[in-house]
Amino acid sequence: MTRGFYIGRFQPYHNGHQKVLEQIACSSDEIVIGVGSAQESHTITNPFTAGERVLMLTQSLADLDCPFYVIPIEDIQRNALWVAHVRAMTPPFDTVYSSNPLVVQLFTEAGMTVKSIDMYERLTYSGTAIRQRMLDGEPWEHLVPPAVVNVIKEVHGVERLRQIARTD
Numbered sequence: 001m002t003r004g005f006y007i008g009r010f011q012p013y014h015n016g017h018q019k020v021l022e023q024i025a026c027s028s029d030e031i032v033i034g035v036g037s038a039q040e041s042h043t044i045t046n047p048f049t050a051g052e053r054v055l056m057l058t059q060s061l062a063d064l065d066c067p068f069y070v071i072p073i074e075d076i077q078r079n080a081l082w083v084a085h086v087r088a089m090t091p092p093f094d095t096v097y098s099s100n101p102l103v104v105q106l107f108t109e110a111g112m113t114v115k116s117i118d119m120y121e122r123l124t125y126s127g128t129a130i131r132q133r134m135l136d137g138e139p140w141e142h143l144v145p146p147a148v149v150n151v152i153k154e155v156h157g158v159e160r161l162r163q164i165a166r167t168d
Contacts, residue, residue, distance in 0.1 A: 059148075095113045
């Protein structure tokens, strides 16, 4: 059995993440999905809570033909210890899938198998761009799975983002 690992902040989870996880599902028996920066929420760059992001992922991946585990992972601010922290918080995994240079470097130094994956239409599917669209009142719903739209509406995520972006 093979178990792959993929980590992201998912602020919010979008169609690019979905395509990457569908690719990983083709080469893994199971997937461990790390929700990074789990302690962060209610900021412009991290507006959604770990629990909200877990909902986005689990509901969006309900039809994925591969078992998966969604694990919130808090930052520890010590890169030299980060891989050990991740491994302590997750089920064992064989292969790390990432295109993030730091993630690739840290897991490679730890002796793990790392496969670089191409981000799907990175300029279109970007959490930063999606959050900016929310702030600007531009359409964003087509960039995320329908389940994510539902979660964001349920938690009043756009309103939250606009409120925290205000100045006093």
